[in-house]
Amino acid sequence: MLGSAASISGANGAVQHLSHSNLHVFEIAFFRQLLGLIFMSALFLRGGLRPLITRKFGLHVLRSVLNVLAMLAFFYGLSLEPLAKVVSLGLTAPLFATVGAVLFLRERMTLHRWIALGIGVAGAVIILRPGIQVVSLGALMVLISNTLWAVALVVIKVLTRTESSVTVALYSSLLANAYRLYVRHILLAMADS
Secondary structure, three states: OHHHHHHHHHHHHHHHHHHOOOOOHHHHHHHHHHHHHHHHHHHHHHOOOHHHOOOOHHHHHHHHHHHHHHHHHHHHHHHHOOHHHHHHHHOOHHHHHHHHHHHHOOOOOOHHHHHHHHHHHHHHHHHHOEOOEOOOHHHHHHHHHHHHHHHHHHHHHHHOOOOOHHHHHHHHHHHHHHHHHHHHHHHHHHHHO
16 A cells, blocks of 8 residues: 555656646657556466456446546646645545445445544545635646546446456556557647647
8 A cells, every 4th residue: 555655646746747848748648548458468468368258337437537537637627736735635535435325325324434434524625725716727626636537437337246346447547548549649739730
């Protein structure tokens, strides 16, 4: 977990640095997914074509669309806000996921979980400071990203009931890169016209 937290922090810092170097967040997100696919290919290749077999293709599509939108919103937020604020607001994703689990997966909430959820919401409000200042576009993008990611977590929970983790990760990576290539093609066509 410590290694994961360190690598995520490093990646967030790199995204912020690259976005300030006039590299579009769309390209940063594309290369992040592409490199992830390359590094994870060893897992995919080891299983042959078996990880491509799925009965839930529609949910894989939904999950990857949510991931792409969440990543783009998060990276855009990183380009507009200080890293410390983005990371702090990034901790609201479990709050949204908890609400999603209750609403969509019918998970039960105990009093302790409701109290923890309330404390988390209070912490997010303190970070945002609404009423004292206007909520910035960057902070709003991070909250939108977290909401989308929370819905994606609910979809992942449903997918893992019947799909392997390798299948879920493979489809996420493949479809996310396909979306980005398609949108990049559209953006380039619009720029040419």
